[in-house]
Amino acid sequence: xxxxxxxxxxxxxxxxxxxxxxxxxxxxxxxxxxxxxxxxxxxxxxxxxxxxxxxxxxxxxxxxxxxxxxxxxxxxxxxxxxxxxxxxxxxxxxxxxxxxxxxxxxxxxxxxxxxx
Amino acid sequence: xxxxxxxxxxxxxxxxxxxxxxxxxxxxxxxxxxxxxxxxxxxxxxxxxxxxxxxxxxxxxxxxxxxxxxxxxxxxxxxxxxxxxxxxxxxxxxxxxxxxxxxxxxxxxxxx
Numbered sequence: 001x002x003x004x005x006x007x008x009x010x011x012x013x014x015x016x017x018x019x020x021x022x023x024x025x026x027x028x029x030x031x032x033x034x035x036x037x038x039x040x041x042x043x044x045x046x047x048x049x050x051x052x053x054x055x056x057x058x059x060x061x062x063x064x065x066x067x068x069x070x071x072x073x074x075x076x077x078x079x080x081x082x083x084x085x086x087x088x089x090x091x092x093x094x095x096x097x098x099x100x101x102x103x104x105x106x107x108x109x110x111x112x113x114x115x116x
Numbered sequence: 117x118x119x120x121x122x123x124x125x126x127x128x129x130x131x132x133x134x135x136x137x138x139x140x141x142x143x144x145x146x147x148x149x150x151x152x153x154x155x156x157x158x159x160x161x162x163x164x165x166x167x168x169x170x171x172x173x174x175x176x177x178x179x180x181x182x183x184x185x186x187x188x189x190x191x192x193x194x195x196x197x198x199x200x201x202x203x204x205x206x207x208x209x210x211x212x213x214x215x216x217x218x219x220x221x222x223x224x225x226x227x228x
Contacts, residue, residue: 030214031214033216033217035219040204040222040224041221041222042206042219042220042221042222043159043206043208043217043219044219045216045217045218048215048216088158088159090159092214102147102164102166102210102212102213102214102215103149103161103164103174104149104161104217105161106151106158106159106160107158108156108157108158109157109158
């Protein structure tokens with residue numbers, strides 16, 4: 001089963017508004033990553049936050065990580081119509097045996113629609 | 117240009133046929149991955165390879181096979197044993213470790 005669960009499943013906002021997406025997971029992680037997917041295309045990496053980090057910024061993106069609650073959020077500020085896409089969180093979970101080294105587990109994604 | 121390519125973009129297959137999806141990368145990445153995506157769903161890991169000549173099953177490996185004879189290439193074969201193969205298939209690569217993955221543009225497979 002997928003480790004990451006995202007909320008909401010869909011989000012519809014107006015241009016200029018902020019968009020917040022949440023991700024929860026179940027086991028200890030090495031890092032958590034956010035990806036974007038335009039319809040019918042491959043995924044594009046947005047940002048990676050490590051388990052010892054609490055907040056990270058990249059342009060209009062702000063990611064937070066709360067390991068005690070096993071949750072993360074992605075904030076897109078001043079959204080644009082071009083931000084319309086699906087957004088996925090992916091967790092790189094820890095495995096002492098090493099068999100999951102490098103593997104990512106993806107959530108089901110949040111579909112963001114930004115109206116002009 | 118460095119990147120990861122997949123071919124073909126669209127693939128149609130008759131029931132009972134095996135098909136092979138191509139994935140090539142020139143990023144000098146050690147690790148490569150195959151995912152399956154169904155409509156409105158996230159990605160599920162089929163197979164992954166951390167190094168040449170070695171690969172491991174992911175969460176949904178049944179009905180699929182892979183090879184990793186070269187660092188640059190990680191082809192996926194969808195066999196006739198795969199009960200519901202119609203899906204969008206994504207290949208990715210990364211450096212070793214818990215790092216970001218770079219994705220190809222995907223192959224959409226439809227079984228007729």
